[in-house]
Amino acid sequence: MNYPNGIKKNTTTITNNISYSNRGMTLESELNISNEYYRSIDKAYIYKKPTPIKITKVNYPSRDKAVITEGYFTVPSTTDYNGIYRGKYIDFEAKETNSKTAFTLNNIHKHQVEHLKNIDRHQGIAFVIVRFQHLNITYLLMAKDLINFIETKERKSIPLSFFEEKAYKIKDGYMPRLDYLKVIDQIIGGI
């Protein structure tokens, strides 16, 4: 099982807010600071959704405090990121892989693929960002191409060669850290 937000099994205490746990170079933290940068220059308003949690017990040690004492991570029904860019709805999922040769499709839930398909059909900008950690390459693959692969190939993973052919490389930078909207501009046409 994959835990959301890179929680490791041997971690029993998490001190930071889970949605902003900036562990240096994780894809999630780079996307968070990039989105913060985009907001700061009024370019786009894109946020990571909170991790879905099923709360089963809450205690109230004092009048104005609620402490969750039992809860479970649940499977997200949509993707992790969405927002608005150039007046358009934008929606994506971001994943890292340790493989140097392929991206395993069970990294993305079926209903997330279905969700991206719905967004694409309704003229939203839908895509996935996939980082091959050991190759130090981050790709942006449009939902159309992802879905086309899934629906036409009988494979459980997408080979690197497919990304090389169909996806766009996202450049590392300083501000923003990961300028994925530059890739979107290339795809949907410059401003």
Place this chain on the structure above:
Amino acid sequence: MNYPNGIKKNTTTITNNISYSNRGMTLESELNISNEYYRSIDKAYIYKKPTPIKITKVNYPSRDKAVITEGYFTVPSTTDYNGIYRGKYIDFEAKETNSKTAFTLNNIHKHQVEHLKNIDRHQGIAFVIVRFQHLNITYLLMAKDLINFIETKERKSIPLSFFEEKAYKIKDGYMPRLDYLKVIDQIIGGI
């Protein structure tokens, strides 16, 4: 303090998934079933975001299970609902009030108002849904009008008369339960 999702202080055990706790007639559950209906007819893809929680302790009783043993509700940085409708980005907050005469503005966080302002400036469809429970009336107020009120009046609450003048009544129905997109059609023009 207001707890998210209508959690009451005297409740110590919650058995349902908090994001879908359908307690009959709460505004949240009516919006959830309306959004489910809109998805089922491929009209719009609008979801409630998960409740933001700061997780501070997680236990792993077995290899593939994670149990959150300490967590806190945090203030949401955006609104509760967003998605896509007619190719446009749609974003809103929903609130219920017990008052029969006014809607207290501290029900909506300052950064949520700021968020709605950003979305409106970027051509998204931004609004609030406010239900006056005891009057059994649900209003849709566009972000522009909400912000105009906040920025021009020095008041801590919006009187009912302002809703009567500027907001749109949302009709109750069977499917969908609350047809708020019909109001949006009226405002942005029919299809």
